[in-house]
Amino acid sequence: xxxxxxxxxxxxxxxxxxxxxxxxxxxxxxxxxxxxxxxxxxxxxxxxxxxxxxxxxxxxxxxxxxxxxxxxxxxxxxxxxxxxxxxxxxxxxxxxxxxxxxxxxxxxxxxxxxxxxxxxxxxxxxxxxxxxxxxxxxxxxxxxxxxxxxxxxxxxxxxxxxxxxxxxxxxxxxxxxxxxxxxxxxxxxxxxxxxxxxxxxxxxxxxxxxxxxxxxxxxxxxxxxxxxxxxxxxxxxxxxxxxxxxxxxxxxxxxxxxxxxxxxxxxxxxxxxxxxxxxxxxxxxxxxxxxxxxxxxxxxxxxxxxxxxxxxxxxxxxxxxxxxxxxxxxxxxxxxxxxxxxxxxxxxxxxxxxxxxxxxxxxxxxxxxxxxxxxxxxxxxxxxxxxxxxxxxxxxxxxxxxxxxxxxxxxxxxxxxxxxxxxxxxxxxxxxxxxxxxxxxxxxxxxxxxxxxxxxxxxxxxxxxxxxxxxxxxxxxxxxxxxxxxxxxxxxxxxxxxxxxxxxxxxxxxxxxxxxxxxxxxxxxxxxxx
Numbered sequence: 001x002x003x004x005x006x007x008x009x010x011x012x013x014x015x016x017x018x019x020x021x022x023x024x025x026x027x028x029x030x031x032x033x034x035x036x037x038x039x040x041x042x043x044x045x046x047x048x049x050x051x052x053x054x055x056x057x058x059x060x061x062x063x064x065x066x067x068x069x070x071x072x073x074x075x076x077x078x079x080x081x082x083x084x085x086x087x088x089x090x091x092x093x094x095x096x097x098x099x100x101x102x103x104x105x106x107x108x109x110x111x112x113x114x115x116x117x118x119x120x121x122x123x124x125x126x127x128x129x130x131x132x133x134x135x136x137x138x139x140x141x142x143x144x145x146x147x148x149x150x151x152x153x154x155x156x157x158x159x160x161x162x163x164x165x166x167x168x169x170x171x172x173x174x175x176x177x178x179x180x181x182x183x184x185x186x187x188x189x190x191x192x193x194x195x196x197x198x199x200x201x202x203x204x205x206x207x208x209x210x211x212x213x214x215x216x217x218x219x220x221x222x223x224x225x226x227x228x229x230x231x232x233x234x235x236x237x238x239x240x241x242x243x244x245x246x247x248x249x250x251x252x253x254x255x256x257x258x259x260x261x262x263x264x265x266x267x268x269x270x271x272x273x274x275x276x277x278x279x280x281x282x283x284x285x286x287x288x289x290x291x292x293x294x295x296x297x298x299x300x301x302x303x304x305x306x307x308x309x310x311x312x313x314x315x316x317x318x319x320x321x322x323x324x325x326x327x328x329x330x331x332x333x334x335x336x337x338x339x340x341x342x343x344x345x346x347x348x349x350x351x352x353x354x355x356x357x358x359x360x361x362x363x364x365x366x367x368x369x370x371x372x373x374x375x376x377x378x379x380x381x382x383x384x385x386x387x388x389x390x391x392x393x394x395x396x397x398x399x400x401x402x403x404x405x406x407x408x409x410x411x412x413x414x415x416x417x418x419x420x421x422x423x424x425x426x427x428x429x430x431x432x433x434x435x436x437x438x439x440x441x442x443x444x445x446x447x448x449x450x451x452x453x454x455x456x457x458x459x460x461x462x463x464x465x466x467x468x469x470x471x472x473x474x475x476x477x478x479x480x481x482x483x484x485x486x487x488x489x490x491x492x493x494x495x496x497x498x499x500x501x502x503x504x505x506x507x508x509x510x511x512x513x514x515x516x517x518x519x520x521x522x523x524x525x526x527x528x529x530x
Contacts, residue, residue: 004218006362010388013210015182018065018098020248021058029055031224033248035272036087036133036256037264038157052087056154057094060087063152064095071126071163075100076175078122078189082106082115082137083130084258085234088156090244092128093234097187097206100178101125104189104201107235108137110499115140118191118199122395125164125175132157133258183207186392190237192336192441201395204237208339210249211388212241215360216341217250220276220305226252227302228276229268231260231283232439237340238310243278252276262290269300277303280310280439284321284329285469291324298324305347309334310439312427313354317469331356333427337404337411338363339389343425355424363387366410367419380428383417384410433523435464435471440501442473447504450497451475454490456483461513461521462504465530474530475504478513485509 014023024033034052052060073079079096081103083089089105096103104122106115108130119127128149129141140146146160179185187206191199222228228247232239247254255268260283268274277300279287284306291298306325308318309332321329330347333356334340342365345357359365366374367381375381390411393401405411414434417427435442444462451460458480464471479485487507494503514525 004215004361006215009214009218010207010211010362013182013207013214016097016100016185016206017187017209017213017245018061018094020245021054021061021094024054024248024251025058027054027251028224029053029058031251032253033057034087034090034254034256035227036085036157037258038132050087050155050157052154052156057091060091060152060154060156061094061098063154064091064156065098067149067152068095068101068126069099071161073099073101073125074175075178077101077125078104080104080106080119080122080124080127081130081235082108082127082140083159083235084108084134084137085230085239085256086130086133086157086258087256088128088130088132088159089234090254090256091156092130092159093188093240100185102176102186102189102203104191105235105240106191107233107499108134108140109501111497112140112143113497114199114499118201121199122189122191122201123164127162127164129160129162130157131160182210183388184392188237188240189395190235190240190336200397200400202237202336203392203395204241204339205392208389208391209241209245211362212339212341213245213249215362216242216344217246217252219344219346219360220246220307221347222247222250222252222276224251226250226275227255227273228252228278229255229257229265229274230278231257231265232278232280232310236440237336238278238334238439241339242309242334242341247276260286262287266291266296266299269303273302274300275302276305276307278307278309281308281313281317281469282311282438284308285317288320288324298326300325303327306330307332307344309344311436311469311471314466314469315354318354333357333415333425335413335415337391338385338387338413339391341389342383342385342413351424353426355420355426357425358423359385359425363389365425367417368412377419377421380416380418383413383415383425383427385413386410433463435462435473437464437471437473437501440499442502447473447475447494447498447502450494451477451490451507453497454485454493456480456485457490459513459521461523461526463523463527463530465505465527472505473502474526475507476513476526476529477507477509478511479509 038050131138141160146162328350332344366384514522
């Protein structure tokens with residue numbers, strides 16, 4: 001195991017994530033901090049790169065914080081940032097938290113229905129749409145009548161803003177209390193749509209995020225010479241804490257990519273000195289397929305570290321990736337509620353299996369039976385986690401938080417795992433029916449809720465189907481008696497109401513869903529069909 005003085009690391013952390021830019025600027029202010037493609041990621045045109053130095057980042061954060069303050073943002077307010085990976089998104093994140101507001105990072109690729117549900121729950125004081133790098137953010141901004149924010153002293157790319165409209169429930173727009181302790185003050189509010197299909201806001205503190213940023217970057221020996229390819233969405237905790245904050249905390253250059261485009265990844269790895277590439281298994285699989293289809297050779301002269309997380313990694317994909325990349329494909333495990341990292345494989349101890357490695361220093365784990373007892377090593381139990389990475393709770397849902405985190409601080413992950421003889425962790429399944437599609441969480445009930453709303457549908461059931469390096473969403477539908485509808489019509493219905501990664505890859509209409517005498521749908525039979 002890696003020896004790391006966790007107490008000393010915690011003591012050395014700044015109070016707020018917004019302290020990172022000033023710390024960077026104080027050391028080597030002219031070193032590049034952020035690089036982004038200043039164009040739409042799907043365009044085939046050559047990229048114009050927007051390059052931001054450490055000093056410029058600090059200056060942009062100061063100026064943007066002042067703008068937000070002028071627009072009425074105070075400590076405890078929620079600031080919603082609708083974006084894809086971009087310079088302006090990072091600047092807005094730091095600027096909001098500089099004011100002790102909560103950064104509500106939202107993926108611009110969410111549908112209007114999904115985004116509006118989050119907004120209605122969180123009641124942000126101000127919503128920022130980063131339109132320069134996302135056509136989806138542009139569409140949301142237009143839908144809400146957002147106006148262009150004034151340009152600052154540094155070109156961070158265009159963004160629009162909109163302040164809250166008076167709501168009937170005006171109390172919920174009030175700011176939350178500001179905590180002086182970094183382990184109590186919320187920095188980021190990240191929504192995961194729960195198994196009920198209703199938005200669930202995970203509150204992560206400054207200490208949660210900084211602990212993961214510091215530990216993950218230390219274990220990976222990230223330094224100022226590294227260029228980190230950041231394509232994992234910053235609107236999700238893996239891209240936010242581990243990739244973005246971890247890289248910047250360690251002084252590395254963050255190379256921001258708004259979307260995963262294999263051609264762009266290959267170009268960056270070959271020509272832009274990228275030394276670290278973190279992705280979900282599906283990204284690695286798609287990159288290999290692209291190289292094979294286009295008959296291109298692999299070229300990544302500076303790559304020293306490749307990492308897979310966010311979904312289960314299978315042995316065949318791991319072997320293919322390592323053969324092509326020429327470096328070990330490291331693996332790890334985490335969840336939004338644990339900021340996210342719980343375990344990861346170590347640089348000095350590459351593994352041949354698909355274990356997610358050991359729990360990171362400072363984090364305790366237990367493997368617990370349904371009766372609440374620790375199971376013997378080697379047996380499967382629900383994974384429980386405790387440490388400085390465990391969330392503050394769920395926003396405006398203390399009952400759910402109490403059901404998820406025990407009084408003595410153990411987070412019940414809902415994931416099933418076992419411990420190897422050498423202490424390494426293997427994730428074996430989910431006690432909940434979560435589907436992980438390209439690193440994004442898809443809850444079956446959420447998709448079923450949309451399908452069941454169609455007038456021709458009586459009931460539906462959604463299951464995951466493993467494909468290489470990923471999971472597909474498969475939907476089975478039982479129609480109202482006498483009704484007819486095409487699968488294409490159902491697909492279009494879902495497309496208008498769900499983010500692309502939540503849409504079923506296949507919809508099958510069957511005469512009747514298999515059910516028990518109680519009426520409960522037997523999903524294991526559907527998994528066999530799938």
